[in-house]
Amino acid sequence: MDFLSPVLSGRVEKRMDGGNVTGADKNSLEKIDIGDLNFEEMQSFVLDMGQKAFRGRQLYQWIHGHLACSFEEMTNLPKDFRQELAQRAMIAGAKVAARQVSKDGTSKFLFELSDGNFVESVLMKYKHGNSVCISTQVGCRMGCRFCASTVGGLVRNLRASEMLAQVYGIQRISGERISNVILMGIGEPLDNYDNVVKFVRMVSDEYGLNISQRNLTISTCGLTEKIRELAKEDLAITLAISLHAPNDALRQEMMPVAVKYPLAGIMDACRYYIEKAGRRVTFEYSMVQGKNDSLEEAEELCRLVQGMNCHVNLIPLNPVEGRMGQRSGRGQIEGFRAVLEKNHVTVTVRRELGRDIDAACGQLRQQYSDF
Numbered sequence: 001m002d003f004l005s006p007v008l009s010g011r012v013e014k015r016m017d018g019g020n021v022t023g024a025d026k027n028s029l030e031k032i033d034i035g036d037l038n039f040e041e042m043q044s045f046v047l048d049m050g051q052k053a054f055r056g057r058q059l060y061q062w063i064h065g066h067l068a069c070s071f072e073e074m075t076n077l078p079k080d081f082r083q084e085l086a087q088r089a090m091i092a093g094a095k096v097a098a099r100q101v102s103k104d105g106t107s108k109f110l111f112e113l114s115d116g117n118f119v120e121s122v123l124m125k126y127k128h129g130n131s132v133c134i135s136t137q138v139g140c141r142m143g144c145r146f147c148a149s150t151v152g153g154l155v156r157n158l159r160a161s162e163m164l165a166q167v168y169g170i171q172r173i174s175g176e177r178i179s180n181v182i183l184m185g186i187g188e189p190l191d192n193y194d195n196v197v198k199f200v201r202m203v204s205d206e207y208g209l210n211i212s213q214r215n216l217t218i219s220t221c222g223l224t225e226k227i228r229e230l231a232k233e234d235l236a237i238t239l240a241i242s243l244h245a246p247n248d249a250l251r252q253e254m255m256p257v258a259v260k261y262p263l264a265g266i267m268d269a270c271r272y273y274i275e276k277a278g279r280r281v282t283f284e285y286s287m288v289q290g291k292n293d294s295l296e297e298a299e300e301l302c303r304l305v306q307g308m309n310c311h312v313n314l315i316p317l318n319p320v321e322g323r324m325g326q327r328s329g330r331g332q333i334e335g336f337r338a339v340l341e342k343n344h345v346t347v348t349v350r351r352e353l354g355r356d357i358d359a360a361c362g363q364l365r366q367q368y369s370d371f
């Protein structure tokens, strides 16, 4: 980690109060974060400034299509309009504070937000395209016992612009088109519902990056009422549920949130999602040695998901210091997988990318914080 320290030059602090802002930041806080306006909001914003509506489209395309970081580069906008914009608005974005590159080509980015908070994102390169895993909150309040992101609790929600800034930053730095986005970084996406839905619509907007909604995945620990709400949004995105256990008793030991949301309700909400959205659901199952990886538990999992249009993704646990559990052995994972296959449940074992760079959620940010 040493090579990263100079980049951050000792500025890392825990900022539960939103951070101490510097003079420059204070000014910027009074300005509107223009990257957070969706297409319609951008139209109203420029009309309010006495401009024609097409200027709104141009501005939107600069920020979300060409990934502009400043108003100066928007050369087809009149100069006085650009100057006025610079006075009234800012492109808050996110700065890359650190980057780790794995031997397998996976990169992990630590982004610094405009208030000094940090989040993480990961770029994974596959044959079928480039996938980015982004954070949706600074911290998390779900408390899953094996996860690094939740240590220190929730600091705040990210705005849509701050989720977009992670994708834009990585596309700019890597110089390669991002074709898939997964909301599996720090935070619980459905605990920041409105901003996440706004992000989904903006990142798939034809005037923005225009990423197909089919290539977007939201992962949730199972906030039942929010899954039902999402089903009604008319979005073609993939829903992933962090299951991790085939029964409530075991799930409650691993995920405190399971006390409030029993499996029966989650499975009903998933069936509703499958019916409304016409999409299959993914169930994530992190394999913890001796905890949830027995062949009996595999059988129980088959009974739970039987008849559903779904796919099970087995994730070998990424052990986090001070958190629950060790990873299941190869043989145990293969045995578990075989039981699912025998029962005709579609199953994959997640390819392990970036193990050498702490790619599990929240681990990089954790190293830069004092919790």
Ligand code: SAH
Pocket: 144, 146, 147, 148, 183, 184, 185, 187, 188, 189, 219, 220, 221, 222, 240, 241, 242, 243, 284, 286, 315, 316, 317, 318, 319, 320, 360, 361
């Ligand atoms: N809050 C969302 C996104 C979390 S991260 C959710 O709960 O789905 C994405 C996935 O990684 C989740 O399934 C999460 O439970 C899992 N995960 C978190 N820490 C992990 C670890 N150390 N090893 C393996 N999987 C982990």
